[in-house]
Amino acid sequence: MPDSKASNDTRERILDVAERLFMQHGYEATSMRSITGAAEVNLAAVNYHFGSKEALLREVFRRRLAWLNQQRLQALDRLEEAAGGAPLKPSQILEAFFGTLLRMGEEPSLGGMTFLRLLGRTLTEPAEFIRTFFAGEYAEVIDRYKLALFRALPDVPQAEIVWRLHFMLGAMSYAIAGTDVLQVVTGCEVGDLAGEAAAEELGDTALARRLAQRLMPFLLGGLRAPLPRFEESPITRAASAGGLPTEV
């Protein structure tokens, strides 16, 4: 394990630069040369410290996701302990899951919006090694939160909850990616139209907080929406009778 001298510094600088460049241009379009160049380290340093470009990407995510996973599990632990065996409220679960992530956007030492954008953009990358990596990193947390939602919404078919978790992940992923066509069409960041003063000069920190404020109600509204009627599948009609509880 490399540790002496400034090697630690080199490692960190590579990770920081790679995080930014992968975010800006995507994995495939970012070359090792551009990374080592911007980080002002030698071209061979990446392979020495990480082994390969793929391994570098994994490490860029690992150092952030390790913290995020831990926080998400702890947040759920605390909620469940405080509830003393009773099911949690959906709003609490969403706050623990999405709020924990979105708060990373306000904290530069955790990667800030750079990491959030990178995460949102990378989650839709088709490369096999990326999909496999995320599956492993997310497995435990997703499973815990899925079960918490099952308990919180006992009258909703579990398949429906999984679908909606899927949709919520999508809304969040796309929102933090910040590549929306709306932004390009309107020529401004979402939120500039708010009539709020100096919105165009919002720092990343304020942007992250605002995003969270806007996104959480949307997600909760989607999660609690009435169930679909399944016009094409009469078999399942019975299972979806009734609606979701309106009080959460």
Next chain:
Amino acid sequence: MPDSKASNDTRERILDVAERLFMQHGYEATSMRSITGAAEVNLAAVNYHFGSKEALLREVFRRRLAWLNQQRLQALDRLEEAAGGAPLKPSQILEAFFGTLLRMGEEPSLGGMTFLRLLGRTLTEPAEFIRTFFAGEYAEVIDRYKLALFRALPDVPQAEIVWRLHFMLGAMSYAIAGTDVLQVVTGCEVGDLAGEAAAEELGDTALARRLAQRLMPFLLGGLRAPLPRFEESPITRAASAGGLPTEV
């Protein structure tokens, strides 16, 4: 313009294959060689017919989006004509916008799920020429639908509507991309857990229909969710007083 002989056939074969390979591996990771190889045409054919790899991607989208844009505008025209000057219902607007797209997934001649997945995955690509292209393609339609939503929800701040349109686009984009970590973690497509028989053997057509049935209520629920309270920005508190109408 090339038109005689089998040139039209060559063009179409290239477009079909490029659509599939760009979807499977992404733009950067798909080489011209792999496209021309799979299409069984000469390597130089792409540059002859389209000019460049970038132009090829644009043409792959243009032939589908031309149809989609037309349908979306016509759908809105019909609704507005039938309403005779009255504001539309949000559910009608969402159905026209998202339903039109999702129905493409059921029709192989319109690209089917291959095109939908490609669209969802490409919308988050950071490449400048892609963002620019989509901005141009989407501008008119987005603008029309945005205005329709403004009219449909006169009590909701317009900035809030733009945010939620953004979130809805994200949920849909991510859902049709089909790269969700949930699918990898659970080792199955979303919907397999439904307890519905033979769900794992669903064709793309059935999958598209099911996706639409699940997604539309979620989007509508999110769009109609109560407004956030803006804890950090007391200035805007007055503007967000009250909630959304509960009847749509």
Next chain:
DNA sequence: GTCTATATGTGGATAGAC
């Protein structure tokens, strides 16, 4: 319109001196 051959550049990775 189609093909071969090739120009020209860039990619990731590594060997071996220091």
Next chain:
DNA sequence: GTCTATCCACATATAGAC
């Protein structure tokens, strides 16, 4: 741990014969 130099596979694009 860092650096130089280099290997070699593969990329897009094009020139020019057919």
